[in-house]
Amino acid sequence: MPDKSDLKKAGLKTTVPRLKILRLLEESSQRHMTAEDVYRQLLDADEDIGLATVYRVLTQFEGAGLVIRHHFEGGSSVFELNEGKHHDHMVCVECGEVFEFFDPRIEERQNQVAAESDFCIDDHSLYLYGVCKGMKKNGKCSKKTV
Amino acid sequence: MPDKSDLKKAGLKTTVPRLKILRLLEESSQRHMTAEDVYRQLLDADEDIGLATVYRVLTQFEGAGLVIRHHFEGGSSVFELNEGKHHDHMVCVECGEVFEFFDPRIEERQNQVAAESDFCIDDHSLYLYGVCKGMKKNGKCSKKTV
DNA sequence: ACTATTTTGATTCTCATTATGATTTCTGGA
DNA sequence: TCCAGAAATCATAATGAGAATCAAAATAGT
Structure with a gap:
């Protein structure tokens, strides 16, 4: 509303x-x-x-x-x-669904990495692409993680 | 060659x-x-x-x-x-230069997060956008990190 | 309600990328 | 080497997302 x-x-x-x-x-x-x-x-x-x-x-x-x-x-x-709550995304390449997540350790490491190169972040994007739970045929993850 | x-x-x-x-x-x-x-x-x-x-x-x-x-x-x-060596990228929005980096802890957390949702990653992209060392006017990072 | 300003919607335009169709180049066998 | 068939290339046209244009319509302040 x-x-x-x-x-x-x-x-x-x-x-x-x-x-x-x-x-x-x-x-x-x-x-x-x-x-x-x-x-x-x-x-x-x-x-x-x-x-x-x-x-x-x-x-x-x-x-x-x-x-x-x-x-x-x-x-x-x-x-x-x-x-107002920053988060990143997992995108299911089978069904197109988008899942949100937030991981403070990832955020922290990003800042660390940038700081080490004297790089001043104003934005970032992190997307994980793959197959969601509901789309998995056998319930198992066969693909290799990058 | x-x-x-x-x-x-x-x-x-x-x-x-x-x-x-x-x-x-x-x-x-x-x-x-x-x-x-x-x-x-x-x-x-x-x-x-x-x-x-x-x-x-x-x-x-x-x-x-x-x-x-x-x-x-x-x-x-x-x-x-x-x-063959996976890496992520920092992109300078001022000069367009692209810097590569790799952080095992980020990779590890990505896998962890995905596993927690039964999500099977086949690919991911992480881009940090900001201002690189060379383009910083005063040598300081004024912008807030996300 | 009146008028200046802003916004809208139909259309056109741009730009990155893909599809097409004709032509050229390869390839492998006689 | 020559030839047929396949595959790749080129120029061009087509596509699709998104931005720009501009007359017409809606908005805010008086």
Whole structure:
């Protein structure tokens, strides 16, 4: 149930398309969506919002910190609501499902590694690609880990 | 100095374009190159190889395990020779330079995290984006780490 | 409600990459 | 060596995600 104040806080004026898109992001059963996904779900809900607007608004939301954009392997960008808790992702290459995780030791090592090279991190992305529990035929992991 | 045997081993027939591209990848001062980069460097060397061929061959090389393709934020794919030693990357958003690193503890934690979710990793990507030593104005890291 | 400003939506455009179809190059056997 | 068939290449066209354009519509402050 997003309202005007969420957009205001983000420094964006309140408009119908922005509210609809924000609401969709909050209420959809899918947490990770492409612009195309968002557009289709709006169409399904009989909202009359153009694809160009979806792209534009998602990009504005990203700039305002309302959503986070990810580039998973091989496809289009996906967006998720930014709930302030950083996390990384496992992507199932069989079913497309996305799982979130957070590991403080990984984060810590990243900072360490960067510090050792005098590299100043402003962002990072970590994606694990593989087969999720539900998609495993025999319950066993046959593939070698990198 | 790549020769026929490298292509043969990879299950690819020996052709002039494939040899030229492989040689370029080995000899170029740039280790991480886009298809466009490869194409331009071939042009500069007066090689008559089409852009489509460059894309096709790089994709074949990837399939054969000769090169690794990366998708850094915001741009085109970059390719690097696969020398068998897995590593991750730091990308300087100021100068574009790419630094490689390997941290066994990060790798270990990735496997651990995946195992905890019964997730079977076949691949992963970790990119750190930020400002490299050489590009830092005051020598200090002002930005907050994620 | 009135007006200046911003946003929208249809379309067009760009750019990376892939597909196509014709032509050229290899390859292996006669 | 010559030839047929296969495979690879080239130029070009097609695709698809995403950004830019611009007239029309919606918004915020008076």
